[in-house]
Amino acid sequence: MxxxxxxxxxxxxxxxxxxxxxxxxxxxxxxxxxxxxxxxxxxxxxxxxxxxxxxxxxxxxxxxxxxxxxxxxSKRKVGRSWRMDETYIRVRGEWKYLYRAVDKAGDTVDFLLRAHRDKAAARRFFEQAVERNGSPEKVTIDKSGSNVAALEALNVGRRKPIVVRQVKYLNNIVEQDHRAIKRRTKPMLGFRIFAAPASFSPASNSRT
Structure with missing residues (x-):
């Protein structure tokens, strides 16, 4: 084997x-x-x-x-319309932020665990997601100012800017995906090391 x-x-x-x-x-x-x-x-x-x-x-x-x-x-190619949001994960008794995006079909685009929820964290997530999956045509986000600022910074100098949408009902798909992760991580009572949730909390939902 x-x-x-x-x-x-x-x-x-x-x-x-x-x-x-x-x-x-x-x-x-x-x-x-x-x-x-x-x-x-x-x-x-x-x-x-x-x-x-x-x-x-x-x-x-x-x-x-x-x-x-x-x-x-071996991950299959994702769509060009992304839904992005972040959720909370407890690590060593402290809340950290798991940034995630799915395409409109619900396939996982990317994820990134960060210690803070701010423009720098959001921009790092988008840069990583674009590097690994190519540039999206549009990204739907919530009302978070840091996510908007990160996308605006990413658009500077781009010949074809990424369209930014803030439509709550369109983001339901990624918010529902977060619930599946919460159900998975709840029995663990949190993580002991920072790298652990980044390794497998989203893995159970990704479709390859």
Missing amino acids: RQRLNPEVAKVLKRLHYPVDVILLCVRWYSAYPLSLWHLEEMMAERGIFVDHSTVHRWAIKLLPVLEKAFRR
Whole structure:
């Protein structure tokens, strides 16, 4: 099975001394469904597989960033009409800001976790999203002044500016997507490290 895996994923798995199918199953369930680490420990025990919840957590931390990079390389092209918004994620007891965008079909465009909610954070998100996915024709946002300012700054010097729309009902699709992430992250009771939510909270909703 290891021979069929992405080389970077296989390299990480090589250092984890446990059956590959068990590791991948635990990590997939943890990243895709609203399950706690303790839920997974019990579910594996019911199947005759004894693995500590802390071990599952270590697997997730090691594997998910690598899997996210592998999935991104095979990610299908997104549309040119984006819906962008940010939501809150608790990291070490403090609220951080997860910037996300989907296209009008609901496919994930990009995401970025930032410590602050301001123009600089929004602009960094848009620059990353454009670099990875190409420039959109239009972006629908909420009434956030920092998001408007970031897009206006991005439009400076562009031959074809990105159209900025502030239409609340059109942003329902990304707001509904946020709810799915909240359902996924609630059982975790927050994250311990800043990189963790950026690795897998949106991964369960992306369509590749």
